[in-house]
Amino acid sequence: MATQGQVITCKAAVAWEANKPLLIEEVQVAPPQAGEVRVKILFTALCHTDAYTWSGKDPEGLFPCILGHEAAGIVESVGEGVTEVQPGDHVIPCYQAECRECKFCKSGKTNLCGKVRAATGVGVMMNDRKSRFSVKGASIYHFMGTSTFSEYTVVHDVSVAKIDPKAPLEKVCLLGCGVPTGLGAVWNTAKVEAGSIVAVFGLGTVGLAVAEGAKTAGASRIIGIDIDSKKFEIAKNFGVTEFVNPKDHDKPIQQVIVDLTDGGVDYSFECIGNVSIMRAALECCHKGWGTSVIVGVAASGQEISTRPFQLVTGRVWKGTAFGGFKSRSQVPWLVEKYMKKEIKVDEYITHNLTLAEINEAFDLMHEGGCLRCVLKVHG
Numbered sequence: 001m002a003t004q005g006q007v008i009t010c011k012a013a014v015a016w017e018a019n020k021p022l023l024i025e026e027v028q029v030a031p032p033q034a035g036e037v038r039v040k041i042l043f044t045a046l047c048h049t050d051a052y053t054w055s056g057k058d059p060e061g062l063f064p065c066i067l068g069h070e071a072a073g074i075v076e077s078v079g080e081g082v083t084e085v086q087p088g089d090h091v092i093p094c095y096q097a098e099c100r101e102c103k104f105c106k107s108g109k110t111n112l113c114g115k116v117r118a119a120t121g122v123g124v125m126m127n128d129r130k131s132r133f134s135v136k137g138a139s140i141y142h143f144m145g146t147s148t149f150s151e152y153t154v155v156h157d158v159s160v161a162k163i164d165p166k167a168p169l170e171k172v173c174l175l176g177c178g179v180p181t182g183l184g185a186v187w188n189t190a191k192v193e194a195g196s197i198v199a200v201f202g203l204g205t206v207g208l209a210v211a212e213g214a215k216t217a218g219a220s221r222i223i224g225i226d227i228d229s230k231k232f233e234i235a236k237n238f239g240v241t242e243f244v245n246p247k248d249h250d251k252p253i254q255q256v257i258v259d260l261t262d263g264g265v266d267y268s269f270e271c272i273g274n275v276s277i278m279r280a281a282l283e284c285c286h287k288g289w290g291t292s293v294i295v296g297v298a299a300s301g302q303e304i305s306t307r308p309f310q311l312v313t314g315r316v317w318k319g320t321a322f323g324g325f326k327s328r329s330q331v332p333w334l335v336e337k338y339m340k341k342e343i344k345v346d347e348y349i350t351h352n353l354t355l356a357e358i359n360e361a362f363d364l365m366h367e368g369g370c371l372r373c374v375l376k377v378h379g
């Protein structure tokens, strides 16, 4: 292949500073080293976590960087020792790696992987602790080990899932983050049983995927809570059976939910990233068994609190990363489920733009009508 082993110059959206508009730059992307894969990104969506890091509130946020972690593309070239993917394979980059060798992977208790996390948290590659991106000689940090707001990116081989080449990349890019996170929070982390009463706080993509997961798990009631009543109509399509807008009530929202459910819900999910709502989500759970799962990502310095009595009396607080899914093993399975129409994906895509329009796409995220905006990255 003509580009193999060569530096590729291409377009990428660079976040030079927190909160400053992203700039489309000519970026040099170095060839993949041992254990690395260079991917031509065809489509990327925006997730709220990109906005969070861009805002400057992420303690791991480094600038300048190339954000983006919910995408799909085609392998352009591979470094030495890479055996599981080859040029031409269709792939989804995975910010949650899966090496199958580290103590996390072998534990059978978690989907977290320790192989490359120390490097991805500081915006570099494991091999030489350097970035593969530069602009006019200045190094640009990677983000979450994926950096998909670029025409080409370099990822670790443990951070890439090979998928069915027949899958439409402009849709299945969503299986890189938000949809699996919501489904997996229900199926893997909470393990919701049929007949359960479920509360979902925040009806963005992640919260709606929680609702979808709860519906397929056979939940009897799925209560959606959001401050924007316009979300309620669309939420019905994802399985939400009842809606509560905290603005319509004088009582604390946890009391409203407890009163609605004869003592509290079996499972609750916080899909916003607001520590006060995390408390409410725990405290609306039923005494003795109610379990609350934290999905939302809260800003640096924010901490959760509740009376320990809430836990003493049987409520359980959990959290989830990528919905507990083992990325390389299970993302291809999620793609197959989508192809068989067993899970929704298209329904979460409300907007389509191009990489050049990325700042408009971020603006859309803050408007009520946007779930996921998919960017066409090339041409």
Ligand SMILES: NC(=O)C1=CN([C@@H]2O[C@H](COP(=O)(O)OP(=O)(O)OC[C@H]3O[C@@H](n4cnc5c(N)ncnc54)[C@H](OP(=O)(O)O)[C@@H]3O)[C@@H](O)[C@H]2O)C=CC1
Binding pocket: 047, 048, 049, 052, 177, 178, 181, 201, 202, 203, 204, 205, 206, 207, 225, 226, 227, 228, 231, 246, 271, 272, 273, 274, 277, 294, 295, 296, 297, 298, 320, 321, 322, 323, 365, 366, 367, 368, 371
């Ligand atoms: N743990 C993990 O692995 C992952 C975590 N995340 C995190 O999950 C969260 C959700 O992501 P995403 O769905 O993309 O985000 P969205 O912003 O699309 O969804 C959040 C929703 O919550 C609403 N909301 C805001 N404040 C409140 C409130 N006080 N009470 C009720 N609803 C409220 C928002 O309304 P409005 O739009 O009007 O503000 C919005 O509808 C984010 O924190 C994200 O970083 C995402 C992916 C993976």
Ligand SMILES: N[C@@H](CCC(=O)N[C@@H](CSC=O)C(=O)NCC(=O)O)C(=O)O
Binding pocket: 047, 049, 050, 058, 059, 060, 061, 096, 112, 117, 177, 297, 298, 299, 300, 321, 322
């Ligand atoms: N750098 C952030 C960490 C944010 C975070 O918790 N990320 C989630 C994925 S969010 C995707 O949209 C995650 O998987 N966490 C596990 C991990 O190892 O990062 C911060 O410090 O707040």
Ligand SMILES: [Zn+2]
Binding pocket: 047, 048, 049, 050, 069, 070, 177, 178
């Ligand atoms: Zn995400």
Ligand SMILES: [Zn+2]
Binding pocket: 097, 098, 099, 100, 101, 102, 103, 104, 105, 106, 112, 113, 114, 115
């Ligand atoms: Zn591992």
